[in-house]
Amino acid sequence: MFQEAESDPKIAVAEYKKLEAHLRVRLLNEQYRHLNLQDRALLVIVAGIDGAGKGETINLLNEWMDPRHIHTLAFGAPNKQEREFPVAHRFWRHLPPKGETGIVFGSGYSPLFAEAAKNRIDTDQFERQILFVRKFESSLIANGVQVLKLWFHLSREAQHERTEHLLSNPSTAWQVTKLDIKAQKNFKAIRRAGQLVIEATDSPHSPWVIIPSADPQLRAVRTAQAILGAFTQRTLKAPAFHDPAEAKPLHRQPNPLDKLDHKVTITKSDYDTQVLAWQNRLAQAVRSKAFRKRALMVAFEGADAAGKGGAIRRVTRAIDARHFDIMAVSAPKPWELAHPYLWRFWRNVPEHGRVAIFDRSWYGRVLVERVEKLIPRESWRRAYDEINDFEQQLSGSGIILLKFWLSVTPDEQLRRFRERQESPFKQFKITPEDWRNRRNAKQYAEAARDMFAQTDTPHAPWHVLSANDKKHARVEVLKHIVLAVERALA
């Protein structure tokens, strides 16, 4: 794998000069072509032997291309605030939009290389991490983010020589880091780790390219060529998608909507007592010291006019206005569409001690976007898996996650629509879209059924409630939240 690179090949000056001019023009043209097309973002993962000149090469790329559309993203060890979130959070937050290029130092591969360089590898954890990275990448690619991975490599002797050369001049010595020197000692282990990880994560849709790095000019040429190769790839080769439904039909599970009792009600006085009591417990829980090391995310889905807003207000009344955010999810804005659909939800993951409430959520992908045919079939089929991964990362990092589906019967919905139309201050809540959605009720019900079957997981179960009696639904919502939070903090 490293044979060519460890022979430390060089390029003749004359050939370099010729190639350089040619490559710069092509790189720039391609960069502008994608900027105009906005068809994909390019993510270049930078890794390799320390002291191989990665930073220098990336600086050069910034000179060759238009640097205003290249984002250098360098992730060190996560700081205290970053550790409050799932590991992938900071990568998601900084994903470049379509048309632009991100160059990533210290990617999700760093812990993989570190693990693989150990004398004794924790095989289980290593394999889990490999699987995570592979899934993450294939999801990125399926959602318009191209991934190119570069490994800068050279022989141990050449690495030593380069480091010594920089160290010999006091004006360049600062360029040599502790890692560069350490790499001398640990050359073998780093080399082995590289080999292991590259083999485990090389794939046609997101290949690794080995860059021979002993000669700065050949290094530059090969890097530019690799990026050109990515730019000129006609379409993103998304990995073959293993559809879980092929093995088991989406809906072969009992549908929680079927067994819902829409006759259940609660009296006004019971409601008043219970709402206050649950709000009281919720207030205590989110004000507790233990909650300062956790966070709460609550997603509300359901039919139009099912009473999501009213239920949300009963929840937020128990929480200090300083500690919650409500995200009302509607059609994505242009800059949101320039990112994978989960991006805007990743950006709204709450930090410790906070509550994030979603009035509609990431489930739009498998509900409205599916029913209204806004995306190809494969995209929403794939989304179940992506959403389960997303939620697993959330709950894995200690976030308390609840999902509610508020259901109303068609008659009750019609009654509420009419009531809204007649009320001068509820008219704004009802739009032609609501009536159209109502006509598509059957398709929405199918979509909901498949959604429950695919995303009702142990770490993020669905709470499906009848909201024909709004009061009943509000009490239930509060109760489920309180019990989940109290259980998590216990």
Next chain:
Amino acid sequence: MFQEAESDPKIAVAEYKKLEAHLRVRLLNEQYRHLNLQDRALLVIVAGIDGAGKGETINLLNEWMDPRHIHTLAFGAPNKQEREFPVAHRFWRHLPPKGETGIVFGSGYSPLFAEAAKNRIDTDQFERQILFVRKFESSLIANGVQVLKLWFHLSREAQHERTEHLLSNPSTAWQVTKLDIKAQKNFKAIRRAGQLVIEATDSPHSPWVIIPSADPQLRAVRTAQAILGAFTQRTLKAPAFHDPAEAKPLHRQPNPLDKLDHKVTITKSDYDTQVLAWQNRLAQAVRSKAFRKRALMVAFEGADAAGKGGAIRRVTRAIDARHFDIMAVSAPKPWELAHPYLWRFWRNVPEHGRVAIFDRSWYGRVLVERVEKLIPRESWRRAYDEINDFEQQLSGSGIILLKFWLSVTPDEQLRRFRERQESPFKQFKITPEDWRNRRNAKQYAEAARDMFAQTDTPHAPWHVLSANDKKHARVEVLKHIVLAVERALA
């Protein structure tokens, strides 16, 4: 001032019912009208006696209006990360865009009220804070953010009664905070503080409205009416602008561009030695422990093709890619235009230990926007003062701030333009706009002269450099940055 509110007035139920229906319709209509117009953002500052029911009223407003376009912004004591930035940073970051409404708890007024409630007021500091808030508000208004300030007030007896009533029921007791109980004891001091601050900051362009709060229904009506009043105000009354130029002409100062020596050069070998030496010192300085409690902001302005990009690259080569960001400033995007022009720069203020480099900057307001007549004359005249305030806040919070103007002679600029046009990989750097700017050179020179006269301040001086010899300019840029950083860390 508080006479009416302390008489604890009430509203009859029948009258309330009538008013409520009327107000809700009007509020919603006005909210949607501004959402479509996108003519202004509305900022509602919430203050008053603790336990007067502020939170309850804001919850109600969220029910009466479309809550998706209301942002409740609650600022507590700044956390560790927030303390790294100037005080106003977090307010700027969360400013709602035009068309939307922000409701602010814990605004910049909180420290003012706290100071004014003390037995011994530090008059100097208090007056400085008052001045700061007044200037901040008038700048917001001039830049499309309307400010409405509400003070919720009631008699001491009514406050006591309301608190006791909530406390008497275990299910509502949690709604009472320590502050509410404290407010009983300190009623007089809080009342006096309110009076003092309101008198000092009430103005026709951003008035205070006292909301009688003993009766929840009257409280709701008065709050809704105050917001309606703001919504229906035809145009934003920006405060009369005191133009510093009326007293002294903008350009009665020596123009640093006049005395610039464009003949100065540096030899290749001197350049190589010096660049490396300064980069070495810069690398040491930004890697030092002391720098972890500071930050560096460097703004580059100057003629097209003056070599800003090349100078920036010589600086960044000395800095770990993980620790700097380059912001290439071009015409604002639509969502940036929905905010005051300084907003996008506030968002890019670096946190501790980081370097932010601006390839063009907030000075666009008084350069391109002035010359190309993109904004009215008053806007750029006002901007000098706003920019000086901005920079004073930056340096006041410990940020090391440098501003460079790279100057080239017209002949040299023409030579570089032609060179760029002929080079296949520099063509992208030259656009029809560059040629037009060149034709407007005289107006740009005037704008630059006024800018130097108005914004060359002790805490943020301009470094005006000849860049006819690119190498000379690069060495000078590095030198000034190194000396400023070393001085600040000493």
